[in-house]
Amino acid sequence: GAGVSQSPSNKVTEKGKDVELRCDPISGHTALYWYRQSLGQGLEFLIYFQGNSAPDKSGLPSDRFSAERTGGSVSTLTIQRTQQEDSAVYLCASSLVVLTSGRADTQYFGPGTRLTVL
Amino acid sequence: DAKTTQPPSMDCAEGRAANLPCNHSTISGNEYVYWYRQIHSQGPQYIIHGLKNNETNEMASLIITEDRKSSTLILPHATLRDTAVYYCIVRGAPRFTGGGNKLTFGTGTQLKVEL
Secondary structure, three states, X not given: OOOOEEEOOEEEEOOOOOEEEEEEOOOOOOEEEEEEEOOOOOEEEEEEEEOOOOOEOOOOOOOOEEEEEHHHOOXXXXXXXXXXXXXXXXXXXXXXXXXXXXXXXXXXXXXXXXEEEO | OOOOEOOOXXXXXXXXXXXXXXXXXXXXXXXXXXXXXXXXXXXXXXXXXXXXXXXXOOOOEEEEOOOOOEEEEEEXXXXXXXXXXXXXXXXXXXXXXXXXXXXXOOOOEEEEEEO
């Protein structure tokens, strides 16, 4: 079980409720990414963590979305006051980034959390 | 990151080689070619990547033209389980700042493997 894991696999919630989605990256990976994919759409970047540096939050769609990564490992994506347009599959990926190497990193994805907001 | 162009769909008979093309005419010298696939309702799966040389692993082979403006992903013996959307992505080495480290998926090629 060395892959990226996510929980829950499915989440159904009512409009206005808060939800937390969890990602366990591959052990030793320094970078962690959150994306979301709406039905029939491509991947939308949300946020990126690299080591101990401040995260790149440029993809978060609103201030209702936040994420943290504790101890450089597990990450939680929180959506407050969920809206129906938040319904999507939320994907987490991790990679081993060596910024000084000049080499591209390979991102490995988890199975995703399917969020449905009623 | 350079833009890529892929055919929207392809069919392949089971057991035959599936050759999926990708054009990336604006690729720059330090950008890699990555291939991922996404089987329905699953997360994207990494397949292979390369810079200049052809690459092969247990899943596929990647052929990159000498001018690097196009590439072909080859699944040597396609099976029904290879039915998926295949994405060709061109991407440079990660930079910390900005969203440059994100993966940008286009529309990909829907490969249908049939009996």
